[in-house]
Amino acid sequence: xxxxxxxxxxxxxxxxxxxxxxxxxxxxxxxxxxxxxxxxxxxxxxxxxxxxxxxxxxxxxxxxxxxxxxxxxxxxxxxxxxxxxxxxxxxxxxxxxxxxxxxxxxx
Amino acid sequence: xxxxxxxxxxxxxxxxxxxxxxxxxxxxxxxxxxxxxxxxxxxxxxxxxxxxxxxxxxxxxxxxxxxxxxxxxxxxxxxxxxxxxxxxxxxxxxxxxxxxxxxxxxxxxxxxx
Numbered sequence: 001x002x003x004x005x006x007x008x009x010x011x012x013x014x015x016x017x018x019x020x021x022x023x024x025x026x027x028x029x030x031x032x033x034x035x036x037x038x039x040x041x042x043x044x045x046x047x048x049x050x051x052x053x054x055x056x057x058x059x060x061x062x063x064x065x066x067x068x069x070x071x072x073x074x075x076x077x078x079x080x081x082x083x084x085x086x087x088x089x090x091x092x093x094x095x096x097x098x099x100x101x102x103x104x105x106x107x
Numbered sequence: 108x109x110x111x112x113x114x115x116x117x118x119x120x121x122x123x124x125x126x127x128x129x130x131x132x133x134x135x136x137x138x139x140x141x142x143x144x145x146x147x148x149x150x151x152x153x154x155x156x157x158x159x160x161x162x163x164x165x166x167x168x169x170x171x172x173x174x175x176x177x178x179x180x181x182x183x184x185x186x187x188x189x190x191x192x193x194x195x196x197x198x199x200x201x202x203x204x205x206x207x208x209x210x211x212x213x214x215x216x217x218x219x220x
Contacts (some may be wrong), residue, residue: 033209041195043211044109086150093163095140095152 003027006087006098013105019074021101023087026068034061034072035086037100043086046072077105110134111200111212119218125186128215132179132200138162139181140201140209141173145194156181188219 004025013019023032034046047054047061049070054061058077063070074081082105087098110133120126132139141153143166152165156175167173170188175181185192195216199209 031207035211041216042213043197043199045199045208045210048208088150093155094165095142097150097152099149 002099003091003096004087004089004098006085006101008101009099010102011104013077013103015078015105015107017077017105019077019081019103019105021072021085021087021103023070023072023098024068025070025087025089025096027089027091027096029089029091031090032063032070033088033090033095034070035088037084037086039083046085074103079105079107081105109210109212111198111210113196113198113212113215115215116213117216117218119220120188121220122188122190124188124219125184126188126217128183128185128196128198128217130181130183130198130200130212132181132198133210136200136202136210137179138201138203138207138209139175139179140199141167141181141183142197142199143194144197144214145191150197153183185217190219193217193219 007022031050036044049063058075060073084100086100112131114129137158140155144150153167155163173183195214197214199211201207201209
């Protein structure tokens with residue numbers, strides 16, 4: 001079993017829909033990251049969380065340390081949000097990655 | 108633009124060869140991280156340097172080595188290349204030593220033929 005599990009693997013939504021991507025992890029962590037990777041390959045760090053909730057524009061990330069679970073929400077989704085979203089955790093100076101969620105938002 | 112630069116953008120080489128990938132961190136960032144992204148293994152952490160010293164090691168093969176120079180740029184050396192080393196190699200930088208927000212470079216796509 002992977003130490004970082006994401007669901008769903010693939011997600012297709014219509015423009016305007018509310019989207020949730022989930023991440024569960026099985027190791028102790030000092031921080032959790034949400035990354036966005038566009039089709040061109042570039043990676044952007046969206047959030048780094050160690051507790052609670054963060055919001056940036058239409059993106060919201062939450063983490064529940066006790067349940068070892070994090071969610072990434074996108075409100076009013078747009079085709080430009082189409083990308084792979086990757087959850088990663090810091091564990092003992094190591095970084096472990098989920099397999100990613102491929103999001104496609106259709107106009 | 109994250110402020111992190113990587114060269115070259117693309118690299119095509121043959122099995123058994125050796126290559127060097129270069130990364131320049133954002134101005135002021137002391138930590139550099141190297142990652143490998145392959146189709147079958149996804150993203151994997153290779154190694155981290157902080158202010159010139161190795162700080163953490165991940166799934167880095169013995170054929171691979173890295174260093175961070177006094178001007179804080181870093182190089183990843185890959186030797187005795189195999190077909191399976193074909194991947195995207197990213198570097199990222201951050202200000203702090205411990206896991207903090209990281210800024211990713213555009214990556215180097217390595218193809219081993």
